Amino acid sequence: MRYLTAGESHGKQLTTIIEGIPSNLSLTKDDINASLLRRQKGHGRGKRMQIEKDLVEIASGVRHGYTLGSPISMVIHNDDFKHWIDVMGEDPISEDQQIRRTVTRPRPGHADLNGAMKYGHRDIRNVLERSSARETAARVAAGAVAKTLLSQLGIEVIGYVKEIAGIVADDQQEITIKERQTISEESPVRTLDKNVEQKMMDAIDLAKKEGDSIGGVAEVYVEGMPAGIGSYVHYDRKLDGRIAGAVASINAFKGVEFGIGFEAARRNGSRVHDEIAWEKERGYYRKTNRLGGFEGGMTTGMPIVVKGVMKPIPTLYKPLQSVDIESKEPFQASIERSDSCAVPAASVVMEHVVAFELAKGILEQFPNDQFPKLKKALDEYREELRCF
Numbered sequence: 086m087r088y089l090t091a092g093e094s095h096g097k098q099l100t101t102i103i104e105g106i107p108s109n110l111s112l113t114k115d116d117i118n119a120s121l122l123r124r125q126k127g128h129g130r131g132k133r134m135q136i137e138k139d140l141v142e143i144a145s146g147v148r149h150g151y152t153l154g155s156p157i158s159m160v161i162h163n164d165d166f167k168h169w170i171d172v173m174g175e176d177p178i179s180e181d182q183q184i185r186r187t188v189t190r191p192r193p194g195h196a197d198l199n200g201a202m203k204y205g206h207r208d209i210r211n212v213l214e215r216s217s218a219r220e221t222a223a224r225v226a227a228g229a230v231a232k233t234l235l236s237q238l239g240i241e242v243i244g245y246v247k248e249i250a251g252i253v254a255d256d257q258q259e260i261t262i263k264e265r266q267t268i269s270e271e272s273p274v275r276t277l278d279k280n281v282e283q284k285m286m287d288a289i290d291l292a293k294k295e296g297d298s299i300g301g302v303a304e305v306y307v308e309g310m311p312a313g314i315g316s317y318v319h320y321d322r323k324l325d326g327r328i329a330g331a332v333a334s335i336n337a338f339k340g341v342e343f344g345i346g347f348e349a350a351r352r353n354g355s356r357v358h359d360e361i362a363w364e365k366e367r368g369y370y371r372k373t374n375r376l377g378g379f380e381g382g383m384t385t386g387m388p389i390v391v392k393g394v395m396k397p398i399p400t401l402y403k404p405l406q407s408v409d410i411e412s413k414e415p416f417q418a419s420i421e422r423s424d425s426c427a428v429p430a431a432s433v434v435m436e437h438v439v440a441f442e443l444a445k446g447i448l449e450q451f452p453n454d455q456f457p458k459l460k461k462a463l464d465e466y467r468e469e470l471r472c473f
């Protein structure tokens with residue numbers, strides 16, 4: 086199971102192709118649109134999100150509400166394209182037009198300068214269009230298909246905000262997955278702790294007022310994954326490693342933690358490792374879940390808890406210094422529009438990239454071309470684990 090995305094931020098559309106989804110999985114565009122809509126919302130987003138209304142068009146791989154087993158291709162149109170046709174059109178333009186539109190000022194914190202040097206672009210627009218986090222909409226579409234598959238296997242995945250600008254939501258371990266889903270769907274900052282929401286929104290508003298930006302921490306919580314998905318036998322089969330890679334690949338994400346994460350460095354082993362227990366109906370379980378659902382690159386059967394750290398948005402109204410690549414003169418990077426905080430939206434992206442890795446891990450372990458057979462195999466495995 087794998088996916089590709091294509092598309093520029095202000096181009097015509099984003100395209101996602103997923104290969105390896107088994108046949109006869111119930112899938113509608115409503116499943117995907119619900120995820121896309123959640124990614125667009127959240128306190129701190131800029132004016133672009135008022136222009137876009139992300140709706141998916143399923144172009145192949147699904148018929149009458151069921152997957153065919155063939156590649157699933159999906160399209161999300163960029164409504165902003167109509168304002169950029171002369172800049173983003175595919176037809177050649179005159180040298181004079183080209184010079185007038187060329188972007189020569191790299192923004193600190195973006196792919197602009199490295200990307201221009203690497204690909205030999207004198208027009209930085211050739212870099213920024215693809216490096217933009219607009220692409221995360223296409224990733225969410227892929228993750229929404231994975232989430233649909235997981236959900237029909239009894240596995241639920243949800244993402245929400247854990248921290249913004251140093252304001253941390255309490256650990257609320259008693260909250261059920263259904264409550265987590267409801268809160269994440271309804272809340273403007275998607276945090277589980279309603280008491281801290283207003284403080285977070287105030288911090289976002291203050292940063293915006295000051296022409297600055299802020300980052301934070303998103304958390305993804307997963308219930309229903311059986312033990313033993315992933316493997317210890319080879320580095321690239323360790324599922325926690327793959328999840329870490331997927332999370333770090335989200336634009337502006339700079340760190341990943343499982344369970345108590347970096348806090349483990351400050352504790353003795355007796356306060357880190359989760360003791361093993363057994364009950365007849367439940368089988369094996371851990372008395373605590375400090376390691377966040379992974380041991381040895383494999384799931385433990387406990388909830389998976391992953392955090393991702395997002396740096397502050399690099400485009401600031403308060404200008405940062407940079408150097409023009411043509412004149413080599415210093416300049417103050419100025420902007421027209423930007424998000425001031427995108428952690429709420431990014432928590433939805435993180436949820437979807439994690440879901441994709443989990444679904445991929447399951448399909449590697451129980452390869453099947455037909456979804457009902459995959460479900461049967463997983464049910465049998467769950468029973469095997471219970472009786473182990």
Ligand SMILES: Cc1cc2nc3c(=O)[nH]c(=O)nc-3n(C[C@H](O)[C@H](O)[C@H](O)COP(=O)(O)O)c2cc1C
Pocket residue numbers: 131194195196216217218221335336337338396398399400401422423424425427430431434
């Ligand atoms: C959902 C989301 C929205 C973002 N919105 C913006 C934005 O409006 N302005 C901006 O400068 N960066 C934004 N970013 C971050 C940049 O895309 C990112 O910092 C940049 O591509 C450089 O990549 P890197 O930070 O991973 O090195 C956003 C990121 C995400 C995940």
Ligand SMILES: C=C(O[C@@H]1CC(C(=O)O)=C[C@@H](OP(=O)(O)O)[C@H]1O)C(=O)O
Pocket residue numbers: 094131133134137216217218219220221222336422423424
């Ligand atoms: C378009 C999205 O996010 C964009 C990500 C982004 C960036 O530089 O990463 C910059 C902004 O775009 P623009 O420059 O058009 O205002 C965000 O709006 C989206 O999330 O769908």
